[in-house]
Amino acid sequence: MTDYNFLKPYTFEKKGITVKNRIVIPPMTEEMSFSNGEVTADELRYYHIHSGGAGIFITGVANVNALGKGFEGELSAEDDKFIPSLTKLASAIHKDGTKAILQIFSAGRMSSTAVLRGQQPVSASAVKATRKNSETPRALSEAEVEQTIKDFGAATKRAIQAGFDGVEIHGANTYLIQQFFSPHSNRRTDKWGGSLEKRMAFPLAVVDEVQKAIDKYADRPFLMGYRISPEEIEEPGIRFDDTLKLVDALKEKPLDYLHVSMGNVWRKSLNDKTITTPLNLTIKKHIGELPLIGVGDIQSPADAKKVLDEGIDFAALGREMLREPHWVQKVIAGDEDAIRYTIAPADHEELGLVGTFWEFLLQGFHDGLQLSSEPHTLEDRQKFNATLDHIFGGGK
Numbered sequence: 001m002t003d004y005n006f007l008k009p010y011t012f013e014k015k016g017i018t019v020k021n022r023i024v025i026p027p028m029t030e031e032m033s034f035s036n037g038e039v040t041a042d043e044l045r046y047y048h049i050h051s052g053g054a055g056i057f058i059t060g061v062a063n064v065n066a067l068g069k070g071f072e073g074e075l076s077a078e079d080d081k082f083i084p085s086l087t088k089l090a091s092a093i094h095k096d097g098t099k100a101i102l103q104i105f106s107a108g109r110m111s112s113t114a115v116l117r118g119q120q121p122v123s124a125s126a127v128k129a130t131r132k133n134s135e136t137p138r139a140l141s142e143a144e145v146e147q148t149i150k151d152f153g154a155a156t157k158r159a160i161q162a163g164f165d166g167v168e169i170h171g172a173n174t175y176l177i178q179q180f181f182s183p184h185s186n187r188r189t190d191k192w193g194g195s196l197e198k199r200m201a202f203p204l205a206v207v208d209e210v211q212k213a214i215d216k217y218a219d220r221p222f223l224m225g226y227r228i229s230p231e232e233i234e235e236p237g238i239r240f241d242d243t244l245k246l247v248d249a250l251k252e253k254p255l256d257y258l259h260v261s262m263g264n265v266w267r268k269s270l271n272d273k274t275i276t277t278p279l280n281l282t283i284k285k286h287i288g289e290l291p292l293i294g295v296g297d298i299q300s301p302a303d304a305k306k307v308l309d310e311g312i313d314f315a316a317l318g319r320e321m322l323r324e325p326h327w328v329q330k331v332i333a334g335d336e337d338a339i340r341y342t343i344a345p346a347d348h349e350e351l352g353l354v355g356t357f358w359e360f361l362l363q364g365f366h367d368g369l370q371l372s373s374e375p376h377t378l379e380d381r382q383k384f385n386a387t388l389d390h391i392f393g394g395g396k
Helices: 041-050 080-093 142-162 176-181 201-217 240-250 279-287 301-309 319-323 327-332 355-364 378-392
Strands: 010-012 017-019 023-025 056-063 099-105 166-171 223-228 257-260 292-295 314-316
Touching: 041 056, 041 080, 041 355, 056 080, 080 099, 080 142, 099 142, 099 223, 142 166, 142 201, 166 176, 166 201, 176 201, 201 223, 201 240, 223 240, 240 279, 257 279, 279 292, 301 314
Parallel strands: 023 056, 023 314, 056 099, 099 166, 166 223, 223 257, 257 292, 292 314
Antiparallel strands: 010 017
């Protein structure tokens, strides 16, 4: 076995929690939950198959309230009735000591009246997203904003009771928290919008509420992470300088890590071609000792090693972990030549990629799956990563 840096354990100093290695499975949409948000047997099987190697496994999104649901088959943490279901999920992830993190969110305007069973989507303001088939949302009232913040705290309490090791606040990928930060989706004139500082108020209030829940209900050390998308392509939209101001504010909070969502971990600016340094490296300089998770087209052990060599604390493998659930185990065993970098269509059931999940991958992520039955090149990968970056940046 090569003495890879990413195989070394890491201790989150603020909480005294040690994870067995620096590999993370990032949150990935799998659309396998029941229509009401409860975990299905197929979902539990998927998590069990893919857990056990990485130090941390972050679930796909769980909505914190009914209006936060963004798509069918989504996890829910909106009510105590989901605690037994979430408990089973945490237990499945805990295989061989992997830490389980529940990602919590509200979709905001990235939902639809169909998904919300006739309810109009909500957002910071009544501004339609630029994506095809988007609906015009209604602006949350001040009372609803306050309640939504409390809902993030309540979801955190349920994650604690269900046995998770932490929560990740999903402030990325154009969902509600990002919508409050964005000058495109937030045109409010009250305390929740206007200046950059006011647009940061909602994200920071959510962080504070989640920490309150941890302080009040956690009977053990419990992690709190935050995920961001560093830019938007809309005009007006979030620019990298805005994000640096946000991360400067976030690092003053009791966060345990920051997670940057991008299609390529080494991506530079979508908007400013004069920026020649990968965004993750600049963000890491800003947050200092706060741990950073880098994600985006990390596939091989050499890819993961480079991430840590450059000072990023964790390497998150998404699509590659779908293809190879024993990635870490094979690296430890010195069996790197056996790592799969493609998916054979005939193997999808063996990998736990079944039903709506497999359909979703074929429809939405076909070009990034690297099917063994189809040719794929480095150029194909780069094009797909660019597509992801436009999605994460709010584009069509």
